[in-house]
Amino acid sequence: MIAPAVTASTVPRSVRLGYGVGSFCTSTVNAVPGLLLLYYMTNFMAVPAWLAGVVVTVPKVWDLIVNPLVGRWSDRTRSRWGPRRPWLLAGACTLPIAFFLVFAGPPLTGVPAALYVGACFLATATAYALFEVPYKAMPGEMTHDYHERTSLLQWRMIFIGAATAISGVLAPAIVTSQGDDGTLGSYRLMAATIAAILLVSMLGSFFGTARAPMTGAPEADRGGWREQFAAIKGNSAFIWITALACTQMLAVSMMLAAAPYFAAYTIGTPKATQTLFAALVGPMVLTMPLWVWLSKRFDKRGAMMLAALLFGGGTAATMATPIFGSVYAHLMILLVGVGIAGVQLLLFSMLADVIAVDAAKTGKRRAGVLTGLWTAIENGVSSFGALIFGIILSLGGFIESEPSRPVEQPDSAVTAVLIGQTTIPALIIFASVLMTLRYRLTPPVVPAPDASE
Template sequence: MVTSASAPAVVTVPRSVRLGYGVGSFCTGTFGTVPGLLLLYYMTNVLAVPAWLAGLVVFLPKVWDLFINPYVGQRSDRTTSRWGARRPWLLLGALTLPVTFALTFAGPPLTGGAAALYVGVMFFLTTTAFAFFEVPYKAMPVEMTDDYHERSSLLQWRMVFLGVAILLSGAVAPAITNAEAAGGTVGGYRTMGLAVGALLLVAMLGTFFGTASAPVVRRTEAEGTIMAQFRVARTSKTFLVLLGFSCAQMLAAGLMLAGAPYLATYLLDAPEATTTLFVALVGPILLTMPLWVWLSKRLEKRGAMILASALFLAGGVALVLTPQLGAVYAHVCVAVVGVGYAGFQLLQYSMLADVVVHDALVSGRSRAGVFTGLWTACETVVFAFGALVLGWVLGAAGFVESDASERVAQPESAIMAVTYGGTLLPAAAMALSIVLVMRYRLTAGELARAQAQADARAEQGAKG
């Protein structure tokens, strides 16, 4: 059953815990950014893997998330230890993810199918290690506070760190791979893998130690089997709506992120522009988080989410004119996309926490691990599906793979696929998300009504 703090006052999360929790977003942001930005391009343009096969290598290990994430959510719900329920899993992820990430980009002397097999196995292990950390990490805000706006405030800290992580990893990782000494070769990617692995280790250990004194106002219960977790998810219409538009948004982000190095290389004729495009994308995260928190209160979270999605859509559609209007125009469009991206990233996590709390009030059981496990699995699978779609679009358009020693001329059909695959396809997915957001009904008022009903039931039970 749900257990809550006995004091009626709102539990405020200490600043030290907010910092400790927030720094874990370096893991989320880095792992979500670097493979999504560079892994497809690394295989097609450095390891000479055909585009259709490279897309499969990025996507298939993520399908495993559909199984490992709910399992980790279930096990972390049930875990009891002197470190709490979630923190042992944070430590396990911290000790495994940095190693497997570095190995994914280690670049043994392989090309083509053999290279694809190696990268696929390493990336499979990397996604497993990421699940150990990310699923319990996302469950923690629900257990730290019961307050609707306190969660948004807590997640604002998380999103600031997430923005810094995305900015650093998205800007520095391509810069390392394109450094003059490495020249976009296997050696450049190997150095990048080691540097990012070290960053992951520091951030994940920082969260493990930084959340040692985190308040726990509720504990969650696990469902008996993984299939039971899917049945739980189907009982919450609000969760299914949230899951639907979050997946559409992550598909759009995955398509645009995977397409960025190709846009820089083949439309701007400047592979190094991947770094500046990424700065334009994630810079708004650091600047607009307070604005999105304010908008979520002014417009309700649904209204703010529609606005964020519309900005992403508009920037994506405008990007299609990059070949005619040039690099400066492309960067401005990406900055507009970035403002929308900042908004829906914050609001997704805040809405997820609201859905979990609402389910607890209605059902009488808190099942944060179930919902966050399934949500994280679907989110990451769909994000990787963006790379698969782009890889298949490039392959169908005749994109020619190469190794790092040469840059081949691409046919006009492949250039067209780069142009539209990384612009209009993400915009179409974002348009679908707006339609789904309009069906989201959970507001602060609805949560207050559910709380009042739960309190009334508890009072009646006490009298009976």
């Protein structure tokens, strides 16, 4: 049975915490492979850079199929746990195992290694969809207050900051614990550690959202795919927030894939990956109250533009790292972290608004379909970040290797790393600022669903 509608506008703190802890999963699963998988394949399994980029991309394109399916299924689920939570549990039972297998490091190299990693990463993407899509659909159904959605998601962003620290600091630290570049054994240890964290966080979110209120429409949309896609096609706010998310996450995925290379070949030590991510995480945790205030002061669209300008400005300024050195790079990443904090918070808050408006206008529960399409398109597009960076490396003459056969990279490859980390992502981010102008959903046009439905 569907959880009853409520009239209270405040989500209990225990539910906010229970919901937020799930971000240890959603952030870590994206960040760790985005940060380490390309480097792991090119430098440990002798996979050519272009092929490694394809391996990272193809399973994410699969999201274009599986995410909308999971969203539709969760919309139509009826259970004593509500429509979303059974799927959270299904993801918790499958994702940690699949994630570990990605980095299990069997004795394979070249094309066979690429095929193995690709198959395991495809399984990971499928298991992740079971959790991610229902999880991201929930905020739009917990409250009908325009600004409370931002406040609710502030808790999620704090956990994302902590998860980013795990992804960007702990995971690389485990990998490099047995040498500057790591070993296959250290990658296995990292994967087992992250898998355990995923399991705990996903179960924590499943149990922590048991008392989550449901304020959305009680009936699922029973229309076919054609009718649902036709309705979404006319939802301009959904189209623009999806396009905006795709653009920004494409830049983020490029920077994640480039980070270990930037640390190794621009700064000069692979261990700089950890300190760079520490610089990124601090602002994400500390600036959440500021971004909540700015979203009220300048509305979400104005705050989003400011966040993207800080994000893009810091990324562009990082191009000068070869001139000013490591300390300068870390300071610029601090600025990037401030911008990313605002971008991430406001993206999810805007998506929750779109879901609430759709429910109010249609009288149907389509949060799963909307979220499934949003995450599928976003993941599919952002997955090209690693592919684009892999192609840039290949064009720059980057030479794949194994730990037993270290190589000296040509200057052109080092330049390609810098361009892939800074120049191209900055241009993409600045394009998103212009796209934000087309987003029109503001408080006067955000109706509250009828809680009596």
